[in-house]
Amino acid sequence: MTTGTLAVVTAGLSTPSSSRLLADRLTEATVAALRQQGVRAQVEVFELRQHARDLADNLVTGFPNGTLRQAVDAVAAAHGIIAVTPVFSGSYSGLFKTFFDVLDRDALTGTPVLLAATAGTARHSLVLEHAMRPLFAYLRALTVPTAVFAAPEDWGGGDGTSPALSERVQRAARELADLVAARPSALPADPFAEPTPFAQLLQGG
Amino acid sequence: MQFGVFTVGDVTPDPTNGRTPSEAERIKAMVAIALKAEEVGLDVFATGEHHNPPFVPSSPTTLLGHIAARTERLVLSTSTTLITTNDPVKIAEDYAMLQHLADGRVDLMMGRGNMGPVYPWFGQDIRQGIPLAVENYALLRRLWREDVVDWQGQFRSPLQGFTSTPRPLDDVPPFVWHGSIRSAEIAEQAAYYGDGFFHNHIFWPKEHTQQMVGLYRRRFEHYGHGTADQAIVGLGGQVFMRKNSQAAVREFRPYFDNAPVYGHGPSLEDFMTETPLTVGSPQQVIERTLGFREYVGDYQRQLFLVDHAGLPLKTVLEQLDLLGEEVVPVLRKEFAALRPAHVPDAPTHASLVVAAEQQRQAS
Numbered sequence: 192m193t194t195g196t197l198a199v200v201t202a203g204l205s206t207p208s209s210s211r212l213l214a215d216r217l218t219e220a221t222v223a224a225l226r227q228q229g230v231r232a233q234v235e236v237f238e239l240r241q242h243a244r245d246l247a248d249n250l251v252t253g254f255p256n257g258t259l260r261q262a263v264d265a266v267a268a269a270h271g272i273i274a275v276t277p278v279f280s281g282s283y284s285g286l287f288k289t290f291f292d293v294l295d296r297d298a299l300t301g302t303p304v305l306l307a308a309t310a311g312t313a314r315h316s317l318v319l320e321h322a323m324r325p326l327f328a329y330l331r332a333l334t335v336p337t338a339v340f341a342a343p344e345d346w347g348g349g350d351g352t353s354p355a356l357s358e359r360v361q362r363a364a365r366e367l368a369d370l371v372a373a374r375p376s377a378l379p380a381d382p383f384a385e386p387t388p389f390a391q392l393l394q395g396g
Numbered sequence: 397m398q399f400g401v402f403t404v405g406d407v408t409p410d411p412t413n414g415r416t417p418s419e420a421e422r423i424k425a426m427v428a429i430a431l432k433a434e435e436v437g438l439d440v441f442a443t444g445e446h447h448n449p450p451f452v453p454s455s456p457t458t459l460l461g462h463i464a465a466r467t468e469r470l471v472l473s474t475s476t477t478l479i480t481t482n483d484p485v486k487i488a489e490d491y492a493m494l495q496h497l498a499d500g501r502v503d504l505m506m507g508r509g510n511m512g513p514v515y516p517w518f519g520q521d522i523r524q525g526i527p528l529a530v531e532n533y534a535l536l537r538r539l540w541r542e543d544v545v546d547w548q549g550q551f552r553s554p555l556q557g558f559t560s561t562p563r564p565l566d567d568v569p570p571f572v573w574h575g576s577i578r579s580a581e582i583a584e585q586a587a588y589y590g591d592g593f594f595h596n597h598i599f600w601p602k603e604h605t606q607q608m609v610g611l612y613r614r615r616f617e618h619y620g621h622g623t624a625d626q627a628i629v630g631l632g633g634q635v636f637m638r639k640n641s642q643a644a645v646r647e648f649r650p651y652f653d654n655a656p657v658y659g660h661g662p663s664l665e666d667f668m669t670e671t672p673l674t675v676g677s678p679q680q681v682i683e684r685t686l687g688f689r690e691y692v693g694d695y696q697r698q699l700f701l702v703d704h705a706g707l708p709l710k711t712v713l714e715q716l717d718l719l720g721e722e723v724v725p726v727l728r729k730e731f732a733a734l735r736p737a738h739v740p741d742a743p744t745h746a747s748l749v750v751a752a753e754q755q756r757q758a759s
Contacts, residue, residue, distance in 0.1 A: 251661030254600055256670050382580040383611050389588035389619075392530050392581055395550065 192231050195371050197221060198269035199236040202276040202287035209309045211238065213341045214275040216357070217307055220364030221273065221371075228372040235269075237262045239286050246289045255293060262290075267298035271305070271371035272332070274323070278310035282322045291326060299332040303370035305363050306338040313342035313350065333374075335366035397731045398742050399724045400440025401433050401716070402475040402632060402699040405453035408706035411654035416706075422452050423459070425709040429702075430463045432713050434470040436720020442473035442505065442699055447481075447514050450656075457490040464498035471744070472498055475596075475632075475699065476507025476575045479536070480528040481518035483552065488539035488560040495565045500745025505573040505594050505630075506533060508582075520551070526581045527551075533572075533585065540569035568752050571743045573630055573697075576608065583608045587615030587627070592742065594630035595692075597672050598701055599657055602691060605631065605672075609692040625739055630697035631688055634673045636707075637718045641676035647711075648675045655705035678722040685723075686730055694735045696742035698727070 199218050203210030214236070222232045239246070245259035255263050266272060276287035291299075306323045308315070319338040327334045337359065345356040353359075403426055409416040417425065430441040441463065443453045453459055460472040472494070477487060487504075495502045508525045509515075515522040531549045538545050539560040548554040564570070573592035576582035577600055586593040593612040595605040609629055616627035636651075638644035645664065652664045652675070667673055674684040685698065702715040741747070 248662040248666070252599065252658045252667075252670075254604075254670075256662065256666065257601075383607050386580045386584045386611060386615065389530075389584050392526070392584065393534060395527060 192229050195225060195230045195232055195270040196265075196268065197225075197232045197234045197271050197273065197371070198266045199234060199273045200239065200266060200275070200287075200290060201236065202239045202284050202290070203309070204240055204277065204284075204286070206240075208240075208277070209341065209346070210275045210277050210307075212346075213307050213309055213339065213360075214273060216360050217273050217275070217305060217339065217364060220360050221271070221305070221367050224361075224364045224368035225371060228368055230368070230372050235265050237266065237290075239290050242290070243286060246286065246293065249293045250289065259293075263294060263298075267294060269302065270374065271303045271367055272299070273305045273307065273367070274327075275307040275309070276323070278308055278315040278318050281315065282318060283308070283326070288326070291330065294330075297331075299327070299330045301374070302332050303335060303367055303374060304332045305335050305367040307340070307363070308338075309341045311343065313340070313344065316340040316342070333370060335363060335370060337363040337366055339363050397695070397728060397735075398439040398471065398697045399719070399727065400438045400442065400471070400473075400697070400699045401429065401702055401719075402440075402442040402444070402473075403429065403453075403703050404444045404475075404701070405446060405451050406656060406704055407450040407452060408656060408704065410706040410708055411650045419452050421709075425703070425712070426453070426459065427463060427466070428709060429712055429716065430470065430472075431466060432716045434467045436716050436724075438470070438716070438720060438724065440471045440473055440697065440699060442475035444475050445478050445482075445509075446511075447478075447517065448511055457494045460502070461494055461497050464494065464501065467501075469501070471501050471503060473503050473573075474505050475594075476505045476509075478509045478514075479506040479532050480508045480525055481515055481520050482532075484532040484536040485539060485552075485555070485558070485560060488536055489562075491570055492540065492560065492562050492564050495570055495745070496562055500565050500568075500749075502745070503571040503573065503592075503743075505575045505592075507575045508579075524551070526579065529582065530585060533574075537569075537589070540564050565745065566749050566752075568745065568748045570745075571748060573628075578604050578608060580608075580611055583612040584615055587612050587621075588619050590616065590619065590621035592628035592630055592696070594697070594699075595632065597632040597688070598634040599671055601670055602672060602688075606691045609695075613693065622740075623738075625693055625736070628740070628742060629692055629695035630699065630742070631692060631695060632672075632699050632701060633685060633688070634671075634701045635681045635715070635719075636675045636702070637678050637681055637715060637723070639677060641680055644675050644677065651705040651707055659705070678718050681723050682726050682730075685727055689731065689734065694731070694739045696740070 201210045201214040225232045276283040407422045573594040574586035575594040597605045613624035613627045617624040636648040703712040
C-alpha cells in the first residue's frame with residue numbers, strides 16, 4: 192500500500208459550518224476510494240477561518256507567517272486537494288480566494304483538485320463552473336469533472352430531480368482518487384538545490 | 397567587518413503628528429545621516445535608487461558625490477543600483493567618476509527593482525528582469541575592464557569601439573555586491589563572478605536569507621573563488637533603540653503600525669518574531685545581530701535601516717549615536733573574536749589595488 196497526502200481546504204466561517212460538513216463527507220469518500228486503489232491517505236484539514244488574520248498579514252507583508260506557512264507548504268505539497276467554499280455575493284468567499292492568492296504561482300500545477308461549494312440557495316450552484324473552475328484553471332491545477340454543490344435541501348431530500356448529495360459526493364471522490372492514485376508524486380525542481388548554471392543564464396536562460 | 401546604514405529615501409508623513417517633510421528636507425536629512433554615520437565611526441553609507449514618489453533618491457551619484465566631498469573615511473554605496481532599467485554604459489561612467497572624486501571610497505550593490513511601471517518608463521519590461529540583470533551587468537563589467545569595447549546584446553543598442561570614461565581609478569573597478577531577496581539566479585550571478593552577495597534581511601523571514609546565502613556560498617566555491625566560508629556576504633537589518641526596551645517599543649509602535657511596506661498588518665511583536673526587526677535596548681540589538689552569524693556564517697558587512705516610516709531626523713541621529721557608541725564597538729569586537737583567520741574582510745579600493753598588483757606580478 193502506498194501513501195498519498197490529501198489537503199482539505201475549507202473556507203466556512205461559522206462553527207460548525209456546512210462547508211466543513213461537505214468537506215468531511217468528500218474527505219471520507221475520497222479516503223475510502225483511495226483505499227480501494229491501494230493508497231493510504233494522510234489527511235490534513237485547513238479551516239481558513241483559523242488563518243483569517245494570517246492571510247490579511249500576508250497580503251500586507253508579502254510573506255506567510257510561521258503558522259500560515261505550514262498550511263501553505265502542506266497544500267502545495269499535497270497529492271490531492273479538496274477545496275470547499277461558501278458562496279458570498281455570487282462567488283467564492285474573499286477568504287477562500289485570499290488563500291489561493293498567497294500560494295506561489297506554480298504551487299498547484301498539475302495537482303488534482305475536487306471543487307465544492309455550499310450556499311443558502313441552489314441558484315448559486317453555477318459558482319462551481321463560473322468562478323471556481325476558472326480559478327483553478329489559472330493555477331494549472333487538474334480539476335476533477337464532478338464538482339459538488341450543496342444547497343439547504345441537499346442535506347434532506349434534495350430537489351427530487353438530481354442525484355442525491357451522497358451519490359454526487361461518491362462520484363467526485365472516485366474521480367479524485369483515480370487522479371491521485373495515477374499521478375506520479377514528482378516534486379518540482381528546487382532552484383536552490385540545483386540553480387541554472389550561470390553560463391546558461393548568460394546565453395539567455 | 398564593516399558596519400553602516402542603508403536608506404530607502406522615502407518621504408513619509410510622521411504618523412505621530414501628520415507632518416510630511418519636503419523633498420528638500422528629506423534629501424538634506426539623508427546627507428546629515430551620512431555625515432553622522434562617519435562621525436560616530438560607522439564604515440558605510442548606502443542609498444537606494446528610485447524613480448517614483450514617495451522616494452527622492454533618483455540620482456545616487458549626485459548625492460554620493462556631495463557626501464564624498466564632505467567625508468573622509470566613509471565608504472559610499474548603493475542599495476540598490478538598478479541594473480535593469482539603467483543603461484549599463486551610464487552606470488559605468490557615473491560610478492567611475494564618483495570613484496575618482498571619492499578617492500576610491502565607492503562600491504555598488506546591483507538590484508532589479510520591483511515597481512512594474514518603472515520598467516516601461518525606462519523602455520524595459522519587468523518580465524525581463526533577470527535577463528536584463530544578467531546582460532547589463534556582463535556589459536558593465538567589460539566597460540570597466542576593457543579600454544575599448546565592441547558589444548552587441550538583446551536589450552541595448554550595440555557598441556563599436558566604445559571607451560567608457562573616466563577609466564576606473566587605478567584601473568580597479570568598484571567592488572560589486574548583488575542584492576536579491578529570493579531569486580536563485582542572482583545568488584548564482586554573484587557566485588559566478590566572485591562578487592559580493594547582499595541580502596536585504598529586512599521585512600522578510602530569515603529563511604529567505606539563509607537559503608540565498610547558502611546557495612551563493614556553495615556556488616562561490618564551485619566557481620573556484622575560494623571556500624564557501626570565504627565568500628563575501630552582506631546583510632541588512634532593521635533596528636530601533638532606546639536605553640530601555642519598553643521605551644523603544646512605545647516610541648516606535650506608531651511608526652511601525654503605519655509604516656509603508658508592512659504597516660496595518662501584523663503586530664510589532666509578531667513582526668519581530670517573523671523577521672530580523674529588533675526594537676529594544678542596545679544590548680538586545682547586539683544579541684540579535686550576533687545571532688545572524690548562526691544562519692549565514694561569518695560575514696563582511698552589516699547595514700542597518702534606521703530612517704524610514706517617517707521617523708524624524710533628530711530621532712534617526714540619536715539612533716546613529718547609539719549604534720556608534722554602544723552597539724557597533726561591541727559587535728566589531730565580538731564578530732572579530734569569532735571569525736576564523738582565513739575568512740577575508742570586505743574588499744576595499746586599497747585591497748583591490750593590492751590584489752590587482754599581485755595578479756600583474758604573477759602573470
